[in-house]
Amino acid sequence: MKSWISFLLPNDEYKEKKMLYFFSEGAIILLLSLIVMIICNKYFNLDVETVLLAALAIFLFYVSGRYIVSGIEYTDISTERAYRKELRVIFIRTIRFVVIFMALYLIFINVPTRLDKWFEILGLLISISVVWFLSSYISLKRSYKKNKELL
Amino acid sequence: MKNNVKITRIKASITQEQLARKIGVTRQTIGLIEKGEYNPSLQLCVAIAKELNKTLDELFWEVDTK
Incomplete structure (x- = not known):
């Protein structure tokens, strides 16, 4: 269609x-x-x-x-080994996002001069990263559980 | 919907992943079809039947056993 x-x-x-x-x-x-x-x-x-x-x-x-x-995001994760590997990938992806975002911010926006500005940008970055990691983790966990039942 | 996909696939010595790759769906979809938790489209039924060298009747037709 x-x-x-x-x-x-x-x-x-x-x-x-x-x-x-x-x-x-x-x-x-x-x-x-x-x-x-x-x-x-x-x-x-x-x-x-x-x-x-x-x-x-x-x-x-x-x-x-x-x-x-x-649980439809990670359709091929059905073994403990694949689950752990994918979890590591999610963790690395989150860390990479934090590093790249911070680097781009410092290069193209500005280097915060006051402590409260540092807290502001770090707070935002950490919040986004935690939400992103948790959503990927929950999705992976649900997919793994669903796929295991279908073997 | 009950079906004979799982038993036929095992007899043909094909894994869920291999079958999924050949017909262009995910392994999860094959698992759901085998468990009767997802009713595939006619197009997908035909693709599965062709891949397993069976007819649609042999794979998907329910026969009453009295």
Whole structure:
């Protein structure tokens, strides 16, 4: 079936179907939340920026959350050895991201001169890295568990 | 949906990974089909049948045993 959304979907039939469900569920939840926000707007004065950010966050968190817990990301990880190897890859990838981000920031933006600026940038970087690592770890763990049951 | 994919694949001495690679899906998808947890499209059923040298009937048709 041809659709403009095809470029966002994986080639594997099962994964493609799952992703279509996640996008559809996300769209319905987004629609419902927008209706709720329209009703709320009659009683409270909602800021446009807040509403737009909330709408974006609801859709992105829902779709990525469902993808992570569904265990369909690491389809070939079914042995303890492969699991440990992939975990190491995720860890190295996170460290690499931290190093590259910090290097690019210091080269192209600026070197923070005050201590609070250092805390600000390091706090942001550590938060992103932890979220990225944890989401990949949960996805890997769920995929491994699912794949083991299918052997 | 119950099917005979797993038993046929084992008889043909093919691993899930090999079958998956040959028909262009993931190993997880083959595992799900074998367990009856995912109903493949007709196109995928035909690809599996061709790869295992069986007919669709032999792999996917349910026969009542009374």
